[in-house]
Amino acid sequence: MSKNKLKTEKPESKKPKGVTPNPDVLKKDREPEVKVKELVKDERTHKVLGVVFLLLSVYCFIAFTSYLFTWEDDQDKVFRYSTKELLIGDVKVDNLLGRLGAFVSHNFFFNGVGIAAYLFCYFFFIIGINFIVGRRVFRIWRNVKYILFGLVFISMTMAFLAYNADFPWGGALGNALNKWTSGFIGKTGTALLLLVAGFSWLIWKFNFNFKWPEKKIKPPKPISAVAPVVAAQTAAGTPVAAKDITPAARKNGLKEDNGVVVIPPAMYNEEEEEDMPPMHLVERDEISVIPSHAAYMPPAVAPVNMAGSAEEEDELSEEEEEEDPGPLLYIEERPEEKPVNKKKTGVEEVAFEIKPTFKDEEEEIEEIAAIRPVGPVDPYDPSLDLRDYKFPTLDLLENHSADKVIVQDTTELEKNKNQIIDTLKNYDISIQKISATVGPTVTLYEIVPAAGVRISRIKNLEDDIALSLSALGIRIIAPIPGKGTIGIEVPNVKKSIVSLKALLASEKFQNSTMDLPIALGKKIDNENFIADLAKMPHLLMAGATGQGKSVGINALLVSLLYKKHPSQLKFVLVDPKKVELSLYKLIEKHFLAKLPGEDDAIITDTKKVIHTLNALCIEMDLRYDLLKEAGTRNIREYNVKFTQRRLNPLKGHRYLPFIVLVVDEFADLIMTAGKEVEMPIARLAQLARAVGIHLIIATQRPSVNIITGTIKANFPARVAFKVSSKIDSRTILDIGGAEQLIGQGDMLVSFNGELVRLQCAFVDTPEVENVAEFIGNQKGYPDAFLLPEYVDDKDVDGKELTLADRDPLFEEAAQVIVTAQQGSTSLLQRRMKLGYNRAGRLMDQLEAASIVGPNMGSKARDVLVKTESELQEILNNLL
Known part of the structure; x- marks a missing residue:
C-alpha cells in the first residue's frame, strides 16, 4: 500500500464537543523539542566538531611555527604580564596569531613538552578528519599511544641534547625528566636509556629481521620413498649375490631366470650408497609383493638396500638412468596372528567397547571476535555501503556448557550394557559385540547380532528394553544406515547443554565457505552439525509446545548474523505470536525487509502477511527476469557477474542479497487465511531457491491439513522436535521416531x-x-530493505476507472511506456518494481488517457504517444 493511501486511512483527531475554534485567534506555534541524545548522534554535529578540530590543528601549527622565530621578543612580555593582561590589555607581540598565540605557544613549549608540542597538531588533525569523514580513517587509540610515547621521549631527548640551549627544546617536562635521570643513573646512563627506548620503539613498530643469512645447501638427489627388493633365493635354496645381478636386470627391474628381483640404481642415491646397510637375504616365503601403485609405505615395511659394483654402474649411461625404472616392489613384514577365542556364552564374554566422542579443538572457547570472511577482491563490493560494520563478537554469548561437560559414567554404561544383553538373552537373541557412544543427552549402543538373528526380532523388543533400562524412552535404529550394526539410543541420566557459543567458535563454522551457514546442534558423537541453508534449500520445523522450536529459530538467526554482512542477507520475519521475534526489531535497518509504507518490520497481522508473501513472489519474478537478461542460472552466478561490473545498473541490474523468510507459527496462518497463505508459500518453495529466497517455517501442529x-x-x-504421536512424526518426517524424543531441544533432522x-x-x-543491540547500535541503512509493493484485488475491484483518482505513479508509468515505446504490463513490473495488479491498473489508466491502445491479448499494447512533448501536453491537460 502506498504512503498516500496510508495517510488517508488514519483516523482524524477527535475534537471536544461544544467548542468551536475562533478563526481570529492564531494558534501558538509548537516549539520543536531538542533531544540531546539525537543532537549528539546527528551527523551534522560530527561534521561541525571535525571542522573545529581541524581549525584548532591549523591554529596551533601556525602559532608554534611563529614561536620558533619570535620567542625571544615575546617571552619577556609573557613573563611580565599576567594572563589577564594578555587577554584584555593592548600588549603587542610578534607572534602571527597575536597575544593568544604567544601565550598558547609559550605554555606548550616552555612550560610543556618543547618541540614535541607539534604532536598535538597531529592529534587534533586526525580527530577532525575522523569526524568529518564519518568513519575511522585513523585509529585513535593506537595514535594516542604513539603520541604519549613521543611526548615523553622527544621532550627528554631534546632536553638531553640541548641541555644548555636558550630555546626550550625539551620544555619543562623534558628538563625535569633529564635532570632526574642524570642524577639517578648519570649522563651516560641517560644516553643509553634513550637509545634503548628509541630502538625498542623502532623494533616494535617495524619488526626488523635480525636473522643471519644461512648458507644455501645443495639439495640431495631424490631418493624413492620405497625400498627396492633385491634379495631373493633360488629354488635350490642358495642365495644370489649382488654381484651376479646383470646391468640389464638392474635397468629393467625384472626377475632373472634364477628368481632374483632387481631394480635400477636410479631409485637411490649413489653418493649415500656406502652409508646404507648391507643387503639382507630374505626367504622367499616371507616376502609379500605389493604393487607399485600403493598410496604410501606401510609402517611394517623394512627397507632393503643393495650395493652394486662401481664397474656395473659406470656401464649405465645417463639416458638409461632417466628412463622409467619399471614396477616397484615392497617387502611387508607380517606379524604373527594370535588365535582368538570365539566362544561367547555369557554377559561378561561379549566384547564391549566405549567409543570416544568427537572432540573439537574449539571446545575450550577463546574470547575472539568473529572474523570477517576474506575473499577475492572484486571491482564492486556491496559491503562498502556499511564499511564500518563490525561483526558480533563471541563474548556477547554465554558458554552454558562450561560447567556441564560430557562425562562418561562407566558405571551407568556397564549397567545399561548388561541390561541390554540380559534382555536380549531372555528372548534367545545372542550378539557378538556391543559398543557405546556417549552424547550430550543420549547414549548410542551399537550391537552386532549373531549370525542368523532377524533384525525384526530386536526391533519388536523396543518396549521390553525400555522397561529393563527404566529409561524415559528409547529409540531403536535397525539397522544404522552405512553400518552393519543395530543402534539403541538410551537417554542419559545427566544431560549436558549444547551452547551456541561453542558451535560458533568451532573451526568448522569460522572457516566455513557456505552461502548461509547455520549451526543446528551436536550429534550423538559430539560432532558439530553445520549445514548450508542455501542447499537445503528450505527448512520445515515442527514439534509440540515447549520443545525448543523458538530456541532453534533463534539459533539459526544468530548463526546467520554472525556470518553475513547486512548487504548480503535480509530477513522477512512473520510472528503471529507477536512476542517471539520482537527481539530483532533493533536490527531493522541492517537485516530486515518490509513492505513500503509499513512502520513495523516484524509482521504480525494476517492481512499484512498475505501482502508480504505476494510481494516476495513479485520479487522472485523480478529476480528471475534479471537472471534471464544476465544469462545466468542462479543468484551466485548473477552476483559474480554484477560484482565484476559485467551488468549495467542503468538497465535495472542490482546486487541481490539473500532473503530468508521465517514463519514462527504456520498453523495459525493456515487457520486464519488458508489458501491465501498456502499458495504463495508453495510457489516460493517451488521456484525461489535459484534466486536466493529461502524459507524457514515452524509449526506446533504438524497435521495433514496444515502441512499439505x-x-x-x-x-x-x-x-x-518431540511430538505427541507417531502420526505427527510420520507427517513431518515420513517416518516414526519423533514421538520417542525426550524434549528440551532433542530433535531429528532429515537432510x-x-x-x-x-x-x-x-x-x-x-x-x-x-547481539541485536550490538548490531543495532551501529550505523545502518536509512531504511529497511523494501520489498515490491503489492495491491490486493479487493482494494482495486469495485472502483470506477476515472482519471480523477489516478495512481500516484501514473506520470512515472507514462514516461516509462513512452520512453520504451512498449505497452507491456511486465515492463512496468520490472522497471517500477510493482505487483501485477497495480501494474495492470496503471495500464488501464494509461488506456483511458489515450496513451496506450486497448488490450491485444498476449501481444503488447500499441503506444499512441510517440514523443515526450506530446506526453507532457496530455499530462498538463489532465491536471
Whole structure:
C-alpha cells in the first residue's frame, strides 16, 4: 500500500464537543523539542566538531611555527604580564596569531613538552578528519599511544641534547625528566636509556629481521620413498649375490631366470650408497609383493638396500638412468596372528567397547571476535555501503556448557550394557559385540547380532528394553544406515547443554565457505552439525509446545548474523505470536525487509502477511527476469557477474542479497487465511531457491491439513522436535521416531536422505538481545530493505476507472511506456518494481488517457504517444 493511501486511512483527531475554534485567534506555534541524545548522534554535529578540530590543528601549527622565530621578543612580555593582561590589555607581540598565540605557544613549549608540542597538531588533525569523514580513517587509540610515547621521549631527548640551549627544546617536562635521570643513573646512563627506548620503539613498530643469512645447501638427489627388493633365493635354496645381478636386470627391474628381483640404481642415491646397510637375504616365503601403485609405505615395511659394483654402474649411461625404472616392489613384514577365542556364552564374554566422542579443538572457547570472511577482491563490493560494520563478537554469548561437560559414567554404561544383553538373552537373541557412544543427552549402543538373528526380532523388543533400562524412552535404529550394526539410543541420566557459543567458535563454522551457514546442534558423537541453508534449500520445523522450536529459530538467526554482512542477507520475519521475534526489531535497518509504507518490520497481522508473501513472489519474478537478461542460472552466478561490473545498473541490474523468510507459527496462518497463505508459500518453495529466497517455517501442529503434500514436496530438509504421536512424526518426517524424543531441544533432522539425531544449540533471550543491540547500535541503512509493493484485488475491484483518482505513479508509468515505446504490463513490473495488479491498473489508466491502445491479448499494447512533448501536453491537460 502506498504512503498516500496510508495517510488517508488514519483516523482524524477527535475534537471536544461544544467548542468551536475562533478563526481570529492564531494558534501558538509548537516549539520543536531538542533531544540531546539525537543532537549528539546527528551527523551534522560530527561534521561541525571535525571542522573545529581541524581549525584548532591549523591554529596551533601556525602559532608554534611563529614561536620558533619570535620567542625571544615575546617571552619577556609573557613573563611580565599576567594572563589577564594578555587577554584584555593592548600588549603587542610578534607572534602571527597575536597575544593568544604567544601565550598558547609559550605554555606548550616552555612550560610543556618543547618541540614535541607539534604532536598535538597531529592529534587534533586526525580527530577532525575522523569526524568529518564519518568513519575511522585513523585509529585513535593506537595514535594516542604513539603520541604519549613521543611526548615523553622527544621532550627528554631534546632536553638531553640541548641541555644548555636558550630555546626550550625539551620544555619543562623534558628538563625535569633529564635532570632526574642524570642524577639517578648519570649522563651516560641517560644516553643509553634513550637509545634503548628509541630502538625498542623502532623494533616494535617495524619488526626488523635480525636473522643471519644461512648458507644455501645443495639439495640431495631424490631418493624413492620405497625400498627396492633385491634379495631373493633360488629354488635350490642358495642365495644370489649382488654381484651376479646383470646391468640389464638392474635397468629393467625384472626377475632373472634364477628368481632374483632387481631394480635400477636410479631409485637411490649413489653418493649415500656406502652409508646404507648391507643387503639382507630374505626367504622367499616371507616376502609379500605389493604393487607399485600403493598410496604410501606401510609402517611394517623394512627397507632393503643393495650395493652394486662401481664397474656395473659406470656401464649405465645417463639416458638409461632417466628412463622409467619399471614396477616397484615392497617387502611387508607380517606379524604373527594370535588365535582368538570365539566362544561367547555369557554377559561378561561379549566384547564391549566405549567409543570416544568427537572432540573439537574449539571446545575450550577463546574470547575472539568473529572474523570477517576474506575473499577475492572484486571491482564492486556491496559491503562498502556499511564499511564500518563490525561483526558480533563471541563474548556477547554465554558458554552454558562450561560447567556441564560430557562425562562418561562407566558405571551407568556397564549397567545399561548388561541390561541390554540380559534382555536380549531372555528372548534367545545372542550378539557378538556391543559398543557405546556417549552424547550430550543420549547414549548410542551399537550391537552386532549373531549370525542368523532377524533384525525384526530386536526391533519388536523396543518396549521390553525400555522397561529393563527404566529409561524415559528409547529409540531403536535397525539397522544404522552405512553400518552393519543395530543402534539403541538410551537417554542419559545427566544431560549436558549444547551452547551456541561453542558451535560458533568451532573451526568448522569460522572457516566455513557456505552461502548461509547455520549451526543446528551436536550429534550423538559430539560432532558439530553445520549445514548450508542455501542447499537445503528450505527448512520445515515442527514439534509440540515447549520443545525448543523458538530456541532453534533463534539459533539459526544468530548463526546467520554472525556470518553475513547486512548487504548480503535480509530477513522477512512473520510472528503471529507477536512476542517471539520482537527481539530483532533493533536490527531493522541492517537485516530486515518490509513492505513500503509499513512502520513495523516484524509482521504480525494476517492481512499484512498475505501482502508480504505476494510481494516476495513479485520479487522472485523480478529476480528471475534479471537472471534471464544476465544469462545466468542462479543468484551466485548473477552476483559474480554484477560484482565484476559485467551488468549495467542503468538497465535495472542490482546486487541481490539473500532473503530468508521465517514463519514462527504456520498453523495459525493456515487457520486464519488458508489458501491465501498456502499458495504463495508453495510457489516460493517451488521456484525461489535459484534466486536466493529461502524459507524457514515452524509449526506446533504438524497435521495433514496444515502441512499439505504440496508444501512437503518442496521442503526436503525437515526438523522434528518431540511430538505427541507417531502420526505427527510420520507427517513431518515420513517416518516414526519423533514421538520417542525426550524434549528440551532433542530433535531429528532429515537432510540429504539421512536421519540424524541432534541436541539443539541453546541460546538464551538475553544473548539474542545482546547481539541485536550490538548490531543495532551501529550505523545502518536509512531504511529497511523494501520489498515490491503489492495491491490486493479487493482494494482495486469495485472502483470506477476515472482519471480523477489516478495512481500516484501514473506520470512515472507514462514516461516509462513512452520512453520504451512498449505497452507491456511486465515492463512496468520490472522497471517500477510493482505487483501485477497495480501494474495492470496503471495500464488501464494509461488506456483511458489515450496513451496506450486497448488490450491485444498476449501481444503488447500499441503506444499512441510517440514523443515526450506530446506526453507532457496530455499530462498538463489532465491536471
